[in-house]
Amino acid sequence: MSSLPPNAAPVPPGAGVAHGPGPLGRLGAWAAGHTRLVLLAWLVIVAALGVFAPQVNSALSGAGWQANGSESVRVRELAREHFGGNASSALQVVVSANRQVTDPSVRRVVAEVVRELEADDRVSEVIRPRPGATVSPDGRTAIVLGGAAADTNDMVRAADDLKEPLEDLSRNGITVHATGSSVLWSDFNEANHDAMIRAEVLSWPVTLAVMVLAFGSLVAAGLPLLLTLAGLVASAGCLVLLNELTPISVWAMNFAMMFALALGIDYALFLVMRFRGALSRADTPVRAVTETMDTAGKAVLLSGITVVISLSAVMLVPAPAFRSMAGGIMLAVLFVLAATLTLLPAVLGGLGHRVNAVALPWVKAGEHRSPVFAAWGERLWRRPLLYGAASLAVLVALAVPVFGLRTAMPSITVVDEDASARAGYAAVSEAFGPGAPGTLQVITPSVRANDTAAVLERAPGLAAVLPAQPAPDGSGLSMIQAVPETGPSDPALGGTLDDLRATLPEEALVGGAAAENLDLQKLLSDKAPLVIGVVLVLGFALLLLALQAPLISALGTLASLLSTGAAFGAARLIFDEGWGDDLLGFTSQGFLDAWAPVFFFAMIFAIAMDYTVFLLSSAKEHFERSGDPRDAMVGSLAHSGRVIFAAAGVMVAVFFTFALAKPLPPKEMGIVLGVAVLLDALLVRLVLLPVLLRLTGRAAWWSPAWLRRILPDVRFAHD
Template sequence: MKLPHTTPDAAASPGTGTLGRLGVWSVLHFKTVVAGWLLIVAALGAFAPQVTTALSGAGWQADGSDSVKVRGIAEKHFDGNASTALQIVVSADRPVTGPEVQAVIDRASDLAAADSRISTVIPPQRGATISADGRTAILLAGADADPDTMVRAADDLKEPLEELSGDGIEVHATGASVLWSDFNEANHDAMLKSELLSWPVTLAILVLAFGSLVAAGLPLLLTLAGLVASAGSLVLISHLVPVSIWAMNFAMMFALALGIDYALFIVARFRGARVGRSLGMHEAVAETMDTAGKAVLLSGATVLVSLSAVMLVPSPAFRSMAGGIMLAVAFILAATLTLLPAVLGRLGHRIDSLALPWVRSGEHRSARFAAWGERLWAHPFRYGALALAVLLVLAAPVIGLRTAMPSITVIPSDTSARAGYTAVQEAFGEGAPGTLQIITTTDRTEAVTAQIKASEGIAGVMPGQEAADGSGWSMIQAVPTVDPSDPELGATVDTLRADLPEGTLVGGAAVENLDLQHLLNQKTPLVIGVVLALGFVLLLFALQAPLISFLGTVASLLSTGAAFGVARLVFQDGHGADLLGFTPQGFLDGWAPVFFFAMIFAIAMDYTVFLLASAKEHYERSGDPREAMTGALAHSGRVISAAAAVMVAVFFTFALSGPLPPKEMGIVLGVAVLLDAALVRLILLPALLRLSGHAAWYSPRWLRRILPDITFSHG
């Protein structure tokens, strides 16, 4: 039956809020809104295909650190012999000084020298880059470009160099730039695999959640628009500042997950606004946007605020990753508040087209979740204590969590960087791939060299090399006794920095990782504190109730702690490693705590806003804490469950990806969402609402005077 039409004036009634009016405007200007979004998607989409080549893996550094200063000096004064230089490893079953091997070395040298991004190629030297057994040699291809560009140079050179292999001679490019090149390639393939797996699963969950193919397709439409727009934007931004490839990976995940979350909430509310009521289409859109739309806007603001705290870490990779997600969320929010209501208003009753036969069209209040709410109201201690106990038990392993920067094992064993790394270790010693670069003044070279030789943890020291440009700098290269990922290397570097003369700088690729880890250890408490504080303030702003805002913030910590507890058991202790197909490193990657905390907290607060916004709407209408709690579960429980199911499916598909970091990301985020939706939002937080009663919604008069008056009930 066709619903009665309402005039625009009737739809924009005096009780309609700002978002309601925006929704009605979008419906009335359907062609303008759609044309605008098509223009945005087409313009930015033209750049989107370049995203895998325009973005890089570089930027994992602690800006201002000694190691970054060493890299800059080496690039400028030592022919690019920096951490970003390419190492070309030639291994043979005969001496490398023989004519056949020497011919391969010459061809490799010519190949590298022909690339404009290579400053100079330093041939193998006895006692330094030719192994003791004479069967392995290293050519150094100096960096004549920034780190991102050197990764692209590795993209172009590693395969032609490997093609020189044959007749008992192996040629592999290795070093930090090649490692990032190989990781980007493996990561790209893994992300495509994950996307192919996640989209069909997502569509199936959406069809089951909505019961209609048309309704299920709307979240994917929204997500696609946000994905394409954010991908194109990142490519354009990469021309101004370096952008990590991880920015696109995370942006893609969040665009898919949050786009579906927001569309679920809006579409479910729109269908609920229409069923069994005489509302016109415009009125239904206005009510939907004034209630669910407001919750979505505040949820998106919470995500943006949480991720903005990551900007406190002075590392280009971290800032670009956070920026990439924030950009995707901004596009998703814009599409949710304009494009989605326009399409809903145009579809009207046709949103239920192609419905599954057992689905009751427009059903909004779930009898099942209403019954669960009544049971939880009757027994809050029983269920709340059980949920709390499970979360605390899972969070307990966090006490023994160790972190470090990723080792070479994060890339597949057949890649160029790893093969070259292994060859260098076998020929030159365990610590050779992590050779330290010590910069000092020329007049101190002999004294500093002698001091380094006498230091514990150093296997060998090469003669100091004076800068040819007369700058007064000298570089001393020292081979540590341990693998670059061994914690003992950090102690060796700390000792050198403490004992060597003032002004002497210690760097190298492995030390850049150590400096970044140190920076993260310093900044993590600050980021966590800022995220918690901003999350609480935003909830207080939205809900106008200090107690429930505080409880909602604290509850979000529980699922975060439990997720990291599971991460320790899986990735540090190796439980389930065979099932997931990885070799445990004995630690969690060092960037995970600070970044994953912000992401998990953002998602947790996303669900908190959905649940508590619905509870506040019911409390505003009834003034009854029982109706607020049970009504919130009845109206948002199914949406939260469906949204969580989609997020878990998306994140867990990343756990099937090849490299280790996507596995960490998928498991940690997937477990966090699963625990947060199942235990925190659907059990613990409602139980806290039950126990706090009217006090949950109490707001002192002085606070009400400060905060703007935000309501979630329409009209």
């Protein structure tokens, strides 16, 4: 065990213990004493915002997967404005037949497709099939283009509405499929939303069982549901209202639901278990609530702030879908946190000893310290190097593969084979060549169109270059469409795009749906180090604020980074290399979806820091009381180990049910987050971090005098 630095005085037992309730204790006492008022206030909030909640799935946006400010987005805007909506977001309707498209029966179907598109005011100019461009060389496949007259979100909604009526036009050896970027996102959102709902339904029985076991009584087990319901309804209503100001991704609600449930259970577990212990000592429920909020309430507040701060780093990525998803989760966390700090104390004060009603036979009322985890803490204290080295070896072994992790935007295979977008994609690839679904759009001033076309004709990696088409509005711009030799998911297309942008005239801009995906992928890769760095710095700063101890704050942050790295290392083996893909029911794309390193990192780190705050705040409370490093380490496990273990059990159950989903993105999320929580709870919070407390001893809690002067005085012990 390390010794205390020479300029730090020993902390005597009882030093630093707060006298009298702090702000959170007073808030809890007020809420417990005004139960009806608090319940009424929350009822009004939930009712007012709940009016809008049912609209959440229909009102929120389906697009937003783009790199704002990129060259490809600029091309899409120019194409929509000057080229009759012939942008990447346009609807492509593929008509395939077992006979020539000039056959009268096929021409009638094409005419019906045109009428269907023209009847929708979100579609601008409808371009009929043109030989040599949108009629296949064998003459049996034609493409009707429905120009984009609306923004990308409305074009996804147009795809939602039109893809089935268009498919219904198929008959007598003629098939009709809508495809293109907007239809792909429509199918993608639909498939993944349905899969996430099914996974959440499957997770509920397991979640309820773990909650009853963890809380020990049916009454207490119902409290997280109260917090989750209040937080979800309020945040859903807020998202609908915010969508009137700026587009909010429909995925924001899916992730918000998942986080609200997970954190609602975490926070309720921590407070209810502490309340039970305080209730056995306090003379009134209000005093028990006061003690609970003065101790565990501080940890919950700091945990919630840490989660929000970690997710806020995703806002550094200028992609609407990512920003709104992070915002949705943050909003849900804030509502759940508010309910935890006001509604839960009011309910606990009103329930009093009835919180233990309908208890399981083996549960002891007032039990707060776990003998099992206390014994585990004593074992770690006696043999820290053995357990610490074993835990570290597993984490490092899993983290090493992360350095070879490959990422890319999802391929067409993320939607079912019978989905409209994929069926149309397959028809276009077969009729026009593998690169046709990823056709690049080059917009150039008309005076440079010949020079641009000449460069495109000589460029490697292109299978065909179509003649320049001047803009019909007289803007002086021309569009040249270039068909790559490879498909949109082939890594070679990225090299082709880079070469074109380097060699084309300066005024020429290269875009198209495939280019938009590549630009977003590059943006995510470029921003990942910044997001990760900001998350780490802010996480350390918040731990330092809470613990007032630089060493253990740094070690806690690094431990969270290690478990996150191990989760992504496991993700590389599973999704890049295909380990266990038959067992898990998917075909490896050879890469992890590009949003995972940024978005999943922030989510995993937020959860990891959640557990870190619970464990280390409990350790600090014990150290404030006794000044004994052994009591701090063993006591923190005895009082928070069961909470961490139970909360992790619920999260793992929830996340791993997503691994059963058929679509790949929810499966990736479920496996990566589930493995991360499992590793973090079992190997980091319950082994490695306590071992670090043991090895650093009193030095873990040392703080230089100058730092103590500038930091606010945050204490967790209650008198």
